[in-house]
Amino acid sequence: MSHSQAPAVIYRHTWLDTVAAWLLALLWILPLAYAFWTAFHPSDYAIRFDLTAPWTLQNFRKAWDAAPFARYFLNTSLLVALILAAQLLLSTLAAFAFARYQFRGKNIAFALVLVQLMIMPDILLVENYQTMARLGLVDTLFAIGLPYFASAFAIFLLRQTFMGIPKELDEAARVEGASTLQILWRVYVPLARPVYTAFALVSVSFHWNNFLWPLIITNSVESRPLTVGLQVFSSVEQGVDWSTITAATLMTSAPLLIGFILFQRQFVQSFMRAGIK
Amino acid sequence: MSASSSSIAGSGQRSIHAWLLLLPALVLLVAFTHWPAVATLIDSFYSTPKGARAAVWVGAENYQAMAEDPVFWQAVRNNLWFAAATIPASIGLALLMAVWVNERIAGRTFVRMAYFTPTVLPMIAVANIWLFFYTPQYGLLEQVTGALGLPSHNWLGSPSTALGAITLVAVWKEAGFFMIFYLAALQTLNPSLKEAAAIEGASRWYFFRRVQWPLLMPTTVFVLVNAVINAFRLVDHVFILTRGGPDNATTLLLYHLYEVGFKFWDTAYAAAITVVLVVVLSSVALFQFFVLDKKVHYQ
Numbered sequence: 001m002s003h004s005q006a007p008a009v010i011y012r013h014t015w016l017d018t019v020a021a022w023l024l025a026l027l028w029i030l031p032l033a034y035a036f037w038t039a040f041h042p043s044d045y046a047i048r049f050d051l052t053a054p055w056t057l058q059n060f061r062k063a064w065d066a067a068p069f070a071r072y073f074l075n076t077s078l079l080v081a082l083i084l085a086a087q088l089l090l091s092t093l094a095a096f097a098f099a100r101y102q103f104r105g106k107n108i109a110f111a112l113v114l115v116q117l118m119i120m121p122d123i124l125l126v127e128n129y130q131t132m133a134r135l136g137l138v139d140t141l142f143a144i145g146l147p148y149f150a151s152a153f154a155i156f157l158l159r160q161t162f163m164g165i166p167k168e169l170d171e172a173a174r175v176e177g178a179s180t181l182q183i184l185w186r187v188y189v190p191l192a193r194p195v196y197t198a199f200a201l202v203s204v205s206f207h208w209n210n211f212l213w214p215l216i217i218t219n220s221v222e223s224r225p226l227t228v229g230l231q232v233f234s235s236v237e238q239g240v241d242w243s244t245i246t247a248a249t250l251m252t253s254a255p256l257l258i259g260f261i262l263f264q265r266q267f268v269q270s271f272m273r274a275g276i277k
Numbered sequence: 278m279s280a281s282s283s284s285i286a287g288s289g290q291r292s293i294h295a296w297l298l299l300l301p302a303l304v305l306l307v308a309f310t311h312w313p314a315v316a317t318l319i320d321s322f323y324s325t326p327k328g329a330r331a332a333v334w335v336g337a338e339n340y341q342a343m344a345e346d347p348v349f350w351q352a353v354r355n356n357l358w359f360a361a362a363t364i365p366a367s368i369g370l371a372l373l374m375a376v377w378v379n380e381r382i383a384g385r386t387f388v389r390m391a392y393f394t395p396t397v398l399p400m401i402a403v404a405n406i407w408l409f410f411y412t413p414q415y416g417l418l419e420q421v422t423g424a425l426g427l428p429s430h431n432w433l434g435s436p437s438t439a440l441g442a443i444t445l446v447a448v449w450k451e452a453g454f455f456m457i458f459y460l461a462a463l464q465t466l467n468p469s470l471k472e473a474a475a476i477e478g479a480s481r482w483y484f485f486r487r488v489q490w491p492l493l494m495p496t497t498v499f500v501l502v503n504a505v506i507n508a509f510r511l512v513d514h515v516f517i518l519t520r521g522g523p524d525n526a527t528t529l530l531l532y533h534l535y536e537v538g539f540k541f542w543d544t545a546y547a548a549a550i551t552v553v554l555v556v557v558l559s560s561v562a563l564f565q566f567f568v569l570d571k572k573v574h575y576q
Contacts, residue, residue: 022384025392028449029394031407031410032398093301096298097296101298103292104292109303118562119310123551123555124313125538126551127317131308150301150304180294212512212535235516249402249405250402253399260393272457272458
């Protein structure tokens with residue numbers, strides 16, 4: 001193959017492409033850069049751009065003291081971990097049944113699972129609120145997570161992966177006397193690890209950022225996640241200045257933002273993998 | 278004979294195993310997706326229970342109220358406008374970004390990061406950042422327009438620009454997300470296609486239009502369906518930026534549902550609005566399943 005001479009005829013991107021791509025990138029990062037500037041400078045410099053302006057962490061300290069952010073961080077972390085654990089466990093079991101068992105009603109059951117891909121719990125707020133009220137769970141972390149524990153998306157993704165695992169591995173383990181659950185745990189789960197990572201990243205970022213359902217189902221500091229806490233903090237007109245609000249905003253996004261910058265490749269690949277069905 | 282009966286017994290046992298494995302997930306799905314969807318439909322034909330007065334059958338009264346509710350129609354118009362603006366803008370930008378990032382331009386890693394970063398931020402945080410950006414007099418936007426000698430304008434405060442302002446925020450948040458899928462698809466395209474087209478002397482635009490774009494069609498369908506769903510589901514930023522105002526200029530359907538259901542506590546009417554949203558979202562999914570997927574050319 002004459003790969004070595006191919007580049008000569010391929011269209012090369014022009015310098016114009018590079019300039020335009022960079023312009024858009026700068027424009028795209030501008031609102032965030034502006035927020036950074038405001039959060040790390042005294043409020044007098046919030047709208048004045050002076051390269052000699054002193055840097056400060058005062059705004060973060062003020063935000064941290066002005067609202068129970070420590071509690072909100074704890075709530076969100078617990079919530080995200082709880083949802084992810086439940087999703088991984090339930091969808092692994094269900095996906096295994098769909099991938100490796102033949103049983104009556106399988107197609108109907110699978111269709112029932114797929115319904116959740118089009119009618120998401122995010123829309124069924126009114127009824128789910130009433131269900132939680134009946135169960136006496138309103139204003140608990142458990143209630144925020146419960147509607148998301150069974151994830152059609154995770155079941156679908158894992159089923160595809162499990163179906164791609166050669167049956168011979170399965171049979172070899174069976175010959176050695178392993179039980180079904182042992183096979184699932186020792187053969188299937190380890191081989192599907194990249195899919196688990198991908199789903200975990202997508203799930204964690206979705207639930208870290210989720211807002212409307214937590215807003216409705218919580219009404220106290222003890223159960224409020226970060227997003228709702230941030231909204232309460234920034235909508236109360238109590239003379240909180242912009243620098244503090246921006247600091248709080250960056251603070252709540254920091255774990256995901258830092259995680260993304262450190263593990264950019266995994267993030268991008270996870271989102272890709274999760275999207276391509 | 279004994280062999281076949283034991284295999285039937287075995288398959289029966291395997292069936293039970295399978296259902297046991299499915300049970301926890303199915304119970305939760307039924308409890309929080311199927312049942313509420315059905316219950317919403319039923320509740321939409323009853324009145325809202327108030328105090329000691331239980332809900333009574335009212336037929337289509339809630340739907341009649343909906344038809345006569347000017348805010349509902351405004352929300353429908355706003356949502357259609359919002360969808361019609363965000364969907365093509367975010368998909369078009371995503372495609373452009375993906376094509377650029379797929380080339381070996383200088384500083385590609387930074388450029389890709391700049392495009393993708395808004396996607397990982399919570400929408401509430403995004404809205405806070407843009408609220409400051411749009412603030413009259415202080416905001417960056419005002420400073421730029423002010424420097425250009427343009428008159429001061431309250432972008433979120435005037436009905437004529439508020440919807441456009443929240444649309445821009447949604448595009449900013451979503452374009453980078455869709456870019457990822459285009460980028461993944463572009464990377465799987467065979468590089469010899471590009472060589473062949475170049476040897477044939479095809480222009481770059483021609484190559485994009487006749488080769489890349491058709492091959493990206495499955496990705497476009499996937500992204501399109503997600504964009505439509507998001508256009509009816511993404512309302513977090515409305516809570517921070519405008520709260521549906523000024524004068525309902527930025528009330529989207531799901532926001533209206535929230536106000537009716539959880540501010541006015543008119544749960545019956547809220548159920549009727551939910552039914553409308555469910556119908557919209559499921560027709561998008563069914564349209565994708567029965568029409569688009571059959572027409573799209575897969576590699």
